[in-house]
Amino acid sequence: MAGIAVIGGGINGVMSAWELARAGHCVTLFERDTLISHTSRTSSKLLHGGLRYLENGEIPLVRRALADRDWWLTQNSKLVHPLAITLPVYRQARRKRWQLKAGLWLYDRLAGTSALPPHQWLTRQSLLSSKDHLHAQGLQGGYRYFDAQMDDEKLGNWAAGQARLAGVVIREHAPISRIACDGSVYCSGQILKFDAVVNATGPWAARLLTDSTIPCAFALDTVRGSHLLLARPLSQGYLLEVAGERRVVFVLPWQGQTLVGTTEIRQTPDTPVQCSDAETRYLLALYNHYFPAASENEISGSYAGLRPLLKSHRDPNRAQREHALIRHGCLLTVFGGKWTTSPSLAREVAVQVQAMLAP
Ligand SMILES: Cc1cc2nc3c(=O)[nH]c(=O)nc-3n(C[C@H](O)[C@H](O)[C@H](O)COP(=O)(O)OP(=O)(O)OC[C@H]3O[C@@H](n4cnc5c(N)ncnc54)[C@H](O)[C@@H]3O)c2cc1C
Incomplete structure (x- = not known):
């Protein structure tokens, strides 16, 4: 059983933590504020395929x-x-x-x-x-x-409840100041060590990498x-x-x-x-x-x-709505990701984490 840190308690972090716990890992979720308190509770409240994305050719x-x-x-x-x-x-x-x-x-x-x-x-x-x-x-x-x-706020908190039941330890008001590619997580002056770390901080994902002096090709x-x-x-x-x-x-x-x-x-x-x-x-x-x-x-x-x-x-309306998972050593960063697709994103995260843990 590996120790995994998931950073970010929006829907993508919550669903990833739940999926990793279901896969048998020992998961701790760190959220700077409270669960589902940022992007994930300000959505249009739709679970949808995204009809309009067909115009951008985003068929998969x-x-x-x-x-x-x-x-x-x-x-x-x-x-x-x-x-x-x-x-x-x-x-x-x-x-x-x-x-x-x-x-x-x-x-x-x-x-x-x-x-x-x-x-x-x-x-x-x-x-x-x-x-x-x-x-x-x-x-x-x-x-x-x-x-x-x-109801995005209630459904996100319901998913967090399921994650808790699956064994995820949830730490709210726990901002992470820095992460490292060897699985280190810096929280409130302490350095905690994990086998793998998932950076699911949504709009702040690139910022956390920059603050941790980890270069990344994605923006x-x-x-x-x-x-x-x-x-x-x-x-x-x-x-x-x-x-x-x-x-x-x-x-x-x-x-x-x-x-x-x-x-x-x-x-x-x-x-x-x-x-x-x-x-x-x-x-x-x-x-x-x-x-x-x-x-x-x-x-x-x-x-x-x-x-x-x-x-x-350059036109945000035409920007891709796909996500990308970027790996640096024992660290996996989630870039993008819709509310609706958080379950399939979480499954991808679990597969990638499994590959990271493989000897
Ligand atoms: C206006 C709008 C409408 C939308 N409508 C829809 C819709 O109808 N349907 C749909 O499928 N999608 C919709 N989306 C997209 C969807 O809401 C987002 O893609 C999704 O909620 C992103 O979730 P997230 O978990 O990645 O980010 P967030 O919900 O922002 O979660 C990231 C979390 O990370 C935490 N965090 C950040 N830095 C740190 C740190 N250093 N340490 C600890 N925690 C940290 C933050 O506090 C935050 O809670 C919409 C988006 C917007 C903006």
Whole structure:
């Protein structure tokens, strides 16, 4: 039984620790603050294949994410449920009806034998009869497809509970100042020695390597995403084009209100991660472009998080959503990784750690 340190108590660290414990290792998880308190609790709350990543050609990622989505659906039916999402088709839209149809056809194929229903066409009339009151001008109809919605904070803490039950020792408020390729971990003035270390610190992964003077060929692109919460109910999810941009934004039902997000703004991990006034205006304008206008008074909250993305494109919208695992001696660093794909990422981590431990 090997002693493994996992650093970072976001979803990728939690799932990796759980998987390593299930593989029979003696695992300690170190979290600087509290579990699931950073990126992993500021997501769009979707367990999804990532329909839009098909446009970037990320087919292996989408296939894996769809399998992971279905895994989550079988694990916790209280915190994860299917969600209908509509893509309205407007005459003046950037993406034509046939393009959406092709993407959704592929999405269904990649989902294989998923229990979620395949996409379907909805007539203009049926969309206009919904309580959400989509704007009618130019509306031709829309496609409905399914993904899953979750409570990220609760589901992440549920996974941490499972990790604990599997034997993981969880140390919160335990910042790691330095790590070394020989398995050393520096915590509160002590040097602790492990057989292997997993650096799963999300947006801070590259920073921890730099602070530890470990050179790395990979770089992280840290990209803020913000959400607005509107005090209005919504009957289903929508995936909407932003006029004049390649981007799309989700408008989702969330705990009796409406969640609108997200944005893509580069920022360093050292500065406070908050939804700016400009992002608030941008998201509200997007919502008002499609639905009966909401005023700023109806904004009941906002939040922001920092995506850890592999540096791969000057436009963050086109940046790869794939992850990479980088090995330095007994140290494995996780670069990137979606919430949805944390189970398959954790399995990869366990395989790599096993290879690192092999004589
Ligand atoms: C706006 C937004 C919306 C998103 N929506 C979705 C979505 O709907 N579905 C989806 O699948 N994905 C989504 N994602 C992506 C997903 O949320 C992230 O990729 C994922 O949560 C990253 O998890 P993580 O564990 O790598 O990082 P984090 O959750 O940030 O965890 C890293 C942890 O490491 C800790 N840490 C850092 N440095 C140290 C140190 N030195 N010592 C100890 N601990 C340390 C931090 O405190 C933190 O808790 C979204 C991301 C954003 C930003």
